[in-house]
Amino acid sequence: MTHLIATFFYVGHIRPAPGTWGSLAALPAGWAIYALFGPWGLIAGIVLSYVLGVWATGVETKGKVNHDPSEIVIDEVCGQWIALLPLAFGAARQDVDILLLWPGWVAAFALFRLFDITKWGPIGWADRIHGPTGVMLDDVIAGIFAAIGVAALAALYHIVLI
Numbered sequence: 001m002t003h004l005i006a007t008f009f010y011v012g013h014i015r016p017a018p019g020t021w022g023s024l025a026a027l028p029a030g031w032a033i034y035a036l037f038g039p040w041g042l043i044a045g046i047v048l049s050y051v052l053g054v055w056a057t058g059v060e061t062k063g064k065v066n067h068d069p070s071e072i073v074i075d076e077v078c079g080q081w082i083a084l085l086p087l088a089f090g091a092a093r094q095d096v097d098i099l100l101l102w103p104g105w106v107a108a109f110a111l112f113r114l115f116d117i118t119k120w121g122p123i124g125w126a127d128r129i130h131g132p133t134g135v136m137l138d139d140v141i142a143g144i145f146a147a148i149g150v151a152a153l154a155a156l157y158h159i160v161l162i
Helices: 002-006 018-061 074-083 085-094 098-118 122-127 132-161
Strands: none
Touching: 002 018, 018 074, 018 085, 018 098, 018 132, 074 085, 074 098, 074 132, 085 098, 085 132, 098 122, 098 132, 122 132
């Protein structure tokens, strides 16, 4: 069970770039959660993925030298869902189909991957924390940065073009 969670239903075994595949897999899963439960359901999914991710990562890496193996992608899923929050709340507030906000989906994915890969500032700090908390926390922070970027781009779009 922990391997299923940590690899997000084995998506983490897709090569190359399992983190990118995990982030991509998070998009339809995030849409499904939003479609069924709304933006607050997505927040519940984020919390659940974080808690289960810390637990599953801890079990999967116990006694191993590598504390963050590439096949563990539940952290990318959690962070990617955080990056989607501005879209979820914006779509719900305006009562529009969240899929119509496709430029925001592209921005959320691209910004999250940018921050997750480059590990700027506090993302890099969190990445250096060994153990399951560090594995999850760097992606949570990358997701927060990406969400801020998505919100800023949406505001810019609305100010300039609408």
